[in-house]
Amino acid sequence: MENMGMDLDLYDHTDTVNELLARYGVKFGIYKNQVFKEQLFPFDAIPRVIKKNEFDFLEKGLKQRVMALNLFIKDIYSEKKIIRDKVIPEEFVYAGGGYLAECENVMPSKGIYSHISGIDLVQGKNGEWYILEDNLRVPSGASYPMIARDLCRRSSPRTFHDHHIVDNRDYAQLLRKTMDFVNTGGHSVILTPGRFNAAYFEHSYLAEKTGAHLVNGSELIVENDHLYYMDYTGKKEKVGVVYRRISDEYLDPMTFNHESVIGIPHIFDIFRKGNVALMNAPGNGVADDKGIYYFVPKMVKYYLGEEPILQNAPTYLPYYPEDMKYVLEHFDTLVMKDVAEAGGYGVVFGSSMTKKEKEDFITLLKAEPRRFIAQEVIDFMDIDIMEKGEMLPRKADLRAFVLMGEEPMVWHSGLTRFSRNPDSFIVNSSQGGEFKDTWVLSQ
């Protein structure tokens, strides 16, 4: 942060803010050795600060990207022009785990597929922002900076009085606006897999802040082609929009995974008929697959006729022989990612492999080139963190949130995650990452 300086009163209140976060149950759940544990999500009070003109640029780029991604999903499940025009090889669309044949010719309410998109970015030392990943299924994380801001303002009002920082506590209003826009008529609900989900805090907090009902699958029922929420007196209330926080495969046991006990039988049928909106739409995984990521700049050009504003991290597809050649020649300088994995898993750095590991990996890469992408290791711009009263530089990413209602809306904040380990590039909360608030300056 350039440099609002060490004089920020807020830094002295880090412990207070963390105590308040604990008080309000700001936690995430993880399974270790098959045992569920709730952990606090540690907060570092030094924010990531983004200047107004820089965020204006990001905002334009994020809107452009999410619009193109929505058009791509719509195209794939209908006309498939982008495949016919050979912009994207069809095997990348159909062989990835995200494509769902059941979604063919299904048009969601208002034609929106990705209502909430979590776009992961990093800033290189050259100041350039790079997109690392698109998350279009059930991206999480907005609630953490939202509540942290509230508690920081309580702890250090002077900081927020003295600096021009856009208030980020409007996320719930943006989300509600998004829900209301696609609502087919009825109540708004947030569907959670339950208390033992890693992001349960977020589900319950967003329900509280949006005024939506937090429900699990057993509380909803499909009858006469509509979705209902049953209350304890036996009364049924129609539901018009479901912000679902469960994966596609568990959403409807009649259509997807038959063994799912957390879904709602026949919900996909009424979604197909347009009688309920699902946020995000099923089948979005076709667009956030790590293999498809490579093609997003091409989508922007193809659908919008514009040059992409935001760049991908330099990425290679071993599927293409010329890229495979490059990857093998520069193996030690690249990071390899398994396209089927998420949450920081399936990520290996060429430089950290032993000779044997490298040989084994290359054998696998040659056998399954579609399974991996390779990326240049971006030299992230470091962000200061506070450790025992001292400021130390660490790697951090940014998850920006784009909500698609009548028009795309970029939340003027985001989740900044970092690793306290100076040698680690993995910032996921499930792997020991911590978080910061993201300040967007208003002038």
Place this chain on the structure above:
Amino acid sequence: MGIISVEQTDRLYWLGRYSERVYTTIRIFSSHYDTMIDEIEESYGEYCTKMDIPNIYTSSEDFLKKYCYDEEDPNSLISNLMRAYDNAIVLREEIGSETLSYIQLAVYALNRAKVSEAPLIEMQKVLDDILAFWGIADDSISDENVRNIIKVGKRIERIDLFGRLHIDREDMLREVHRLVGRVPRTQMKYNKLGLERLNLLAEAPQLDYYGIVCQVEDII
């Protein structure tokens, strides 16, 4: 008025019951703890009998450790508090983060008591947090049904405990009258005849404590 599902009703009811169980048992436990300091070290046996819980403890030290902090012991204070927490944590959007936070604070206070030289001081904070929880629940939960269901859980648990502890007739009568007025306001299905019987039992000149405990468990 919002919609409350069957599952949420159940959780609200048990949140009321477990929060009351922790509150009343800590108060009774505190007076026994005082006795155990320098008077009758073995009085935990009498406590178990009074509370109608199995005396599985081998010594007063074992009792103080397990009864207060052992999550594997279903009758322990921490187990009951964690059951209250388990119900509260899934009701955030019904009761609000502020209300929920007092149950979370009570959990932290009881965990601090575990490592404290003076556990009763921290347990007093657990009581303060539960009182604050009830206060803010009453003050800030806008849905009347939600408030009423929590209160019914609380009253039923209190009458049950008062019955086991052979509490004074006047105290019992007050609690039963409060319950009789509250239950119909929840819109929950309940045993009307059972509630009338409970009222008669509480108004009798000689209290049939066993009958009251059985009857109060048959209302909801």
